[in-house]
Amino acid sequence: xxxxxxxxxxxxxxxxxxxxxxxxxxxxxxxxxxxxxxxxxxxxxxxxxxxxxxxxxxxxxxxxxxxxxxxxxxxxxxxxxxxxxxxxxxxxxxxxxxxxxxxxxxxxxxxxxxxxxxxxxxxxxxxxxxxxxxxxxxxxxxxxxxxx
Amino acid sequence: xxxxxxxxxxxxxxxxxxxxxxxxxxxxxxxxxxxxxxxxxxxxxxxxxxxxxxxxxxxxxxxxxxxxxxxxxxxxxxxxxxxxxxxxxxxxxxxxxxxxxxxxxxxxxxxxxxxxxxxxxxxxxxxxxxxxxxxxxxxxxxxxxxxxxxxxxxxxxxxxxxxxxxxxxxxxxxxxxxxxxxxxxxxxxxxxxxxxxxxxxxxxxxxxxxxxxxxxxxxxxxxxxxxxxxxxxxxxxxxxxxxxxxxxxxxxxxxxxxxxxxxxxxxxxxxxxxxxxxxxxxxxxxxxxxxxxxxxxxxxxxxxxxxxxxxxxxxxxxxxxxxxxxxxxxxxxxxxxxxxxxxxxxxxxxxxxxxxxxxxxxxxxxxxxxxxxxxxxxxxxxxxxxxxxxxxxxxxxxxxxxxxxx
Numbered sequence: 001x002x003x004x005x006x007x008x009x010x011x012x013x014x015x016x017x018x019x020x021x022x023x024x025x026x027x028x029x030x031x032x033x034x035x036x037x038x039x040x041x042x043x044x045x046x047x048x049x050x051x052x053x054x055x056x057x058x059x060x061x062x063x064x065x066x067x068x069x070x071x072x073x074x075x076x077x078x079x080x081x082x083x084x085x086x087x088x089x090x091x092x093x094x095x096x097x098x099x100x101x102x103x104x105x106x107x108x109x110x111x112x113x114x115x116x117x118x119x120x121x122x123x124x125x126x127x128x129x130x131x132x133x134x135x136x137x138x139x140x141x142x143x144x145x146x147x148x
Numbered sequence: 149x150x151x152x153x154x155x156x157x158x159x160x161x162x163x164x165x166x167x168x169x170x171x172x173x174x175x176x177x178x179x180x181x182x183x184x185x186x187x188x189x190x191x192x193x194x195x196x197x198x199x200x201x202x203x204x205x206x207x208x209x210x211x212x213x214x215x216x217x218x219x220x221x222x223x224x225x226x227x228x229x230x231x232x233x234x235x236x237x238x239x240x241x242x243x244x245x246x247x248x249x250x251x252x253x254x255x256x257x258x259x260x261x262x263x264x265x266x267x268x269x270x271x272x273x274x275x276x277x278x279x280x281x282x283x284x285x286x287x288x289x290x291x292x293x294x295x296x297x298x299x300x301x302x303x304x305x306x307x308x309x310x311x312x313x314x315x316x317x318x319x320x321x322x323x324x325x326x327x328x329x330x331x332x333x334x335x336x337x338x339x340x341x342x343x344x345x346x347x348x349x350x351x352x353x354x355x356x357x358x359x360x361x362x363x364x365x366x367x368x369x370x371x372x373x374x375x376x377x378x379x380x381x382x383x384x385x386x387x388x389x390x391x392x393x394x395x396x397x398x399x400x401x402x403x404x405x406x407x408x409x410x411x412x413x414x415x416x417x418x419x420x421x422x423x424x425x426x427x428x429x430x431x432x433x434x435x436x437x438x439x440x441x442x443x444x445x446x447x448x449x450x451x452x453x454x455x456x457x458x459x460x461x462x463x464x465x466x467x468x469x470x471x472x473x474x475x476x477x478x479x480x481x482x483x484x485x486x487x488x489x490x491x492x493x494x495x496x497x498x499x500x501x502x503x504x505x506x507x508x509x510x511x512x513x514x515x516x517x518x519x520x521x522x523x524x525x526x527x528x529x530x531x532x533x534x535x536x537x538x539x540x541x542x543x544x545x546x547x548x549x550x551x552x553x554x
Contacts, residue, residue: 003464008464011464017531031534033550034551035495035545035546036494036495036496036499038459038495040535042537059532059534059537061457061534061536063458063460064461066458067461
């Protein structure tokens, strides 16, 4: 199978490879896939006081397209609010990387990994609202709720 | 050293220059139809074909007249199993084969199951081998065909075919014993008399001959009969109609003659390269596992799992080296190699397997290049692997309950 140049670029120069401290309250960890299926993605986010994803890192066991999808996913969510990051769809990854039909599951897994990391972060905060992004409306909201 | 390096000699092989040279006149000068009985062009072609039959048959201890030319091993397997099953259908409709056979055998058996046959698929042990007792134990009075391969195309393990043949014939002498010998012939000794086979599938392009030509060896004493699957002009004693591709047949014959002469020395040399590859990899990486018996194996085969590194991503790093992977990511099915799974190898390790096929034209320099590239690539990909990270932290990855099922 021929890979698109973008897949090859992310595979050869993966962005944001690494791990964050799982026990840190500001860190959310998503671990999706299974070794038996040939794909495991670990995606972690670190959320700032302003509710913006400051850092996003990944490690992936999987084919080149899976590595590229998760690498791209970390790039896409960095600097976004959690709600914005939740809106990211796998189809955007498919288009960006030019994934063929048999590799679409890689992009689905990357979307799952983002959602799982955010869910983990939110669970850690135990139902507390997300820190608010620094927009006008958001600021008003953040004044209404006390920051953790 | 020239890149890319071809180390996928189970998929196909380069045509030996001596083979090509033997073939060339049969395209441009001696282009007759071997079935033309009334002129010199036809006689010349027929003589060349008959010479090739002898060259091929003598490599496996048979007679030239027992060779039936086909388009390749897939057709040979189909002709052997369907042909013998249909011819003997009134005696019984049971077939015995092994779960790790080539798809050309397994899918042929599945077709026959749909047509009313019952098939026993034997499970090999963890080393990939079946025992003669196991095969004979599955043979009953209704069994008409037993099909066991000589050497496996993925893991290279060599079945004890002579002992299997003896055990099968002792249990039921009427059974037609077929052997898909494609990967073994020309690499290791194989003798149709010693193995007591009735039908043997062969292919030219796995042994430095051209693609598009294969053969089914069909025993004459005692005569084994099969129904043809291709009807027509009655070529090949009615078993396979169609004009013979004379240049390909000449090449097949030349390849067999070279193999007969050079096989013993070549096996030593290729095995040394294989061992150099394995020890080089083992000296630089831990958590690598050889799939299948290392002792009973083709000299040029190495199938290894690099734990925690997915096979296709490793292939991507080895872009200058032609090898193949048992990982499923290359196929739409998402299922890893059925051969590795039949050995009881977990799916997570099956996804990390790479098959190296070393052959006549590989060099020591190439092996050293591959060792270095594999070691560096596996190290890099392990740094990227969450499973490797867990392993380093002492977490047993196999004990984790993974949520997603594919």
